[in-house]
Amino acid sequence: MLAYLTLIFSCQLAGELITHFLGLPVPGPVVGMVLLFAFLVLRGSVPADLAKVADTLLAHLSLLFVPAGVGVMLHFRLIASEALPIGAALIVSTILTIAVTATIMAWFGRRGDAEKG
């Protein structure tokens, strides 16, 4: 377990270093994800202990957003003064994005099924 937790941290650390020195527009952990993915492809399977660590972390993914979410209290005034443009843009754009993305993806899926007959 500890070995794979160290592997995950090392991937993140390497990711942070790579984005910093190459000036990439993506965050370190995303590059770290690519590195861990490459490790899994090279190895050809997911070690049971790595699966245990990763699944535990991901089972509690929502919790990890709570501290940043509480930061909303710092911006109450600005958000209240522009409640209409911010609220409308956020609500309509989010619903539209979910619907458009999923509809196109589902359309490709159905077309694929139709071709298979």
Next chain:
Amino acid sequence: MDDLRDIWVYLSASPLLHLTLTLAAFLIGTLVYKKSGSNSLANPVFLAVALLVALLLVTGTSYQDYFDGAQFVHFLLGPATVALAVPLYRQFERIRRSAVAIAVSLLTGSLTAILSALTIGYLLDGSRDALASLAAKSVTAPVAMGISERLGGLPSLTAVLVIVTGIFGAMVGPLVLTLIGIRDPAARGLGLGTASHGIGTARAFQETEIAGAFSGLAMGLNALATAILLPLIWRLVT
């Protein structure tokens, strides 16, 4: 009463109090979510944030003091992002088979997120600060803050709008998808992840592992697509 105050002052000085409160608030949120029959409107992140904000305001605690304790939870966001490689690898065959579909849906979704937010915000007289902070709302927080800074937005406002977008997407996304008749888990995941990043991904994992893996993939790809597209679009419209 004074004794109680003294105890509070003593406890507030240690990170343990706010770390414990964060976990407790989330447990309460999860309990309410389960009691509601896993209704996506009873989002545990939303409930926990609302509880904690109320508590901090009532006790007159600053966000900085709170974050000193809560940062230990916040820190794990990085390792959790790295861990997304595991479900991605498990779904690798499926993802490879739908590579073209993923690329087309994701690019269209990314453009929809940017252009619709900017258009609506502009038409309703949003300030330049608000527009620059809104444009990257569908992108995972660390990337969104970097992009917004380059556009001249407020990074800390962006972080908050990103979280609010994520919570909102996780709350209404599953309903919207069911309403428009989308049952394919890959399509549901891709939609949730493109619009509402990590919080949508956490919600997608509650549906199926396929939805979660596609959502995590969409989150990473949308971060990349927006980081490239948004500065170009911003230069064209301003």
